Amino acid sequence: MIRKNGPLDFDVNAYTSSSVSTSINFWTQDRQTARLIFKLTKGGVPLPLAAVTGKLVLVMSDGSRFIRDVTIVDRVNGHAEYILSDQEIKHYGNVQAELNLYYTNDQSMSVHQFSFNISKSLIDQDIVPITEYYVDEFEALRAKINELYDEAILTIDELKAKFEDLEKIETKQGAQDKVDAALTKAKKYTDEHANNSEIHVVKDDTEKWNNGQLSKITADNGTPSIYVRDVNDSILDKFIDNGLGMGTFYAIAKSKDLPNNRSFRGFFHITDATNGKGTFGWVYATDYANNIYTNYLNNNVWSGWNRMLTEKDLSSTWNQVTLVTGTTKHFAGNPLKFSIRLNTLHLRGSFEGVPANDAVIARFAQKPSAKTVFVGATVGSYGSARFTLDTDGALRFDGMSANDNSFVSRFEINESIPLW
Structure with a gap:
């Protein structure tokens, strides 16, 4: 760095x-x-500057006073220096100075007094410096005092915190009182909790569960417990093989031993068994047309399916028979009608015209289990006519026998034909 040097050679003597x-x-x-x-x-010879501190005293022309540490440059050859600070250089005029040495063994020595001059630069002509006093040791002392002050504040804060902790420390009796209160509260809670039958299992509950029924009537997901998916499988055999217990079932259409060819759903109960095979029990089955059938197992033998009669079966209506076109026609005063009740086909009414022998005059969806022959009355000439209801549901006119067949104009029928 650029410096403006003022060299001073001093020989230390008296x-x-x-x-x-x-x-x-x-x-x-x-x-x-x-x-x-x-x-x-x-x-x-050079004055050694080991174990020594140099102090430069500056007394300015305005009375300002500074005491500064000099920088030891070469301790062996006795070289030191000092650069005037910005505060010092502004005090123009004659400066009285003294260099002192202070050794660590408490010795000290004045090296020399001298003077030098500081001239006012043109740019500083209107500036009047303020009298100042600065001592390096004092500034260091002030810094130390500030440091001690900060440490004292910190210590006080720590002591306050410790006293707060001390205030929180309770007596032995106080601690015991708190423990007793906590135990009382805990006992009250546990007693109330233990006696709460709504959330705890009691002996009566466990006995009820232990004595409860363990078998299920459906699978865990709610589907039937027995399935028949193969038409060659018998649902009745499935019930027997299942052994004791109650359950639900599903059987596909046309599988073995069903009441009809529809698919069935229902439930069963095998009440007795031998060697794991059912011997007594019953079953309720419903087809997809909502017909209900029952069956009973009696000592290893099924009694057979029976259909349960419904309100529809017991309160049937009369419907006009649909005659085959071109064979005959209804008598307007009493047309031929039919009704199904209790699995029986009822026919009543009259039709006009004489059909050819063996002519099919009507077809019924309700079919008898066997061919049924019955007679009706002739009108116009006393006599009778023979009719046949075949197993395919066809109603056939077989012929007639009257006093004079040429006078017969119509026929009256009043007949009940079982369909089972």
Whole structure:
């Protein structure tokens, strides 16, 4: 860095003049560049500067006073220096100075007094410096005091925290009282909890569960417990093989041993068994047309399916028979009608015209289990006519026998034909 040097050679002895007036001149604008260089000797040889601190005392013309530490540059050859601070260089005028050495063994020595000049730069002509006093040791002391103050504040805060902890420490009796209160509260809670039958299993509950029925009537997902998916399988055999118990079932259409060719759903109960095979029991089955059938197992033998009669079976209506076109026609005063009740086909009414022998005059969806022959009355000439209801549901006119067949104009039928 650029410096404006003021060299000073001092020999330390007791004969040197008390103060030396130097020709050194600095300017108020020599900030951070005005440097005093000291070369110290004693007895003509360099003065060692080991274990020593150099202090430079500056007394300005305005009375300001500064005491500064000098920088030891070469301790062996006795070289030191000091760069005037910005505060010091602004105090223009004659400066009285003294360099002192302070050793660590408590010895001290005044090296020399001297003076130098600081001239006012043109740019600083209107500036009047304020009297100042600065001592390096004092500033260090102030910093130390501030540091101790901060430490004291921290210590006080820590003590406050500790006292707060002490205030929180309770007596032995106080702690015991809290423990007793907590135990009382806990006992009350556990007693109430233990006696709450709504959330706890009691002995009666376990006995009820242990004595409860363990078998299920459906699978866990609610589907039937027995399935028949093969038409060659018998649902009745499935019931027997299942053994004791109640359950639900499904059987596909046309599988073996069903009441009809429809698919069936229902439930069963085998009430007795031998060697794991059902011997007694019953079954209720419903086809997809909502017809209900029952069956009973009696000592290994099924009694057979029976259809349960419904309100529809017991309160049938009369419907006009649909005659085959071209064979005959209804008598308007009493047309031929039919009704199904209790699995029986009822026929009543009259039709006009004489059909050909063996002519099919009507077809019924309700079919008898066997061919049924019956007679009706002739009208116009006393006599009778023979009719046949075949197993395919065809109603056939077989012929007639009257006093004079040529006078017969119509026929009357009033007949009940079982369909089972």
